[in-house]
Amino acid sequence: MNITTEQLFDNARTHNAWQDRPVDDALLQRLYDLMKYGPTSANCCPARIIFVKSPEAKARLLPCMSEGNRAKTAAAPVTAIIGMDLKFYEKLPQLFPHNPAARTWFEGNEAVAQATAFRNSSLQGGYFIMAARALGLDCGPMSGFDAARVDAEFWAGTDVKTNFICNLGYGDPSGLFPRSPRLSFDEACRIA
Secondary structure: OOOOHHHHHHOOOEOOOEOOOOOOHHHHHHHHHHHOOOOOHHHOOOEEEEEEOOHHHHHHHHHHEOHHHHHHHHHOOEEEEEEEEOOHHHHHHHHOOOOOOHHHHOOOOHHHHHHHHHHHHHHHHHHHHHHHHHOOOEEEEEOOEOHHHHHHHHOOOOOEEEEEEEEEEOEOHHHOOOOOOOOOHHHHOOOO
């Protein structure tokens, strides 16, 4: 696979319209198998993903979306709910086996556990988008949803909370807006 920076960044766009073209479950599994190797602190891997594909699951998700995000979510072949497991540390004996004490860094310290889960599931969400683009999928990441409602509908009875939502599929270029400006290096960065 020859992946270019154009595919990942330069020509990649946030899609709002989608081709009527399905995304195979095997491709979603491959996407996860790529993104899971992105680094997280203490290899904590707190991201959890629900791939919403079926009409029944979409019907449950759409009322949770803000008005401006409903139509594009309905049209997307797949909508990924990127969650964060607030009890990720329970998997640390499996994920970080060389330090059996790692679990104690977070257990009983809700603020540190929540900050770690949010930061690292956000990193994993970035890896998710890059992996999707590397596999030829287009992405439409978004906020614009009722997180408590999504949590109740899809994560009930778990320690997982929603971080963000990302539509996936093959984008329809006719639905793209002109690319918005970005800050220059000098506006956003400094070398100390």
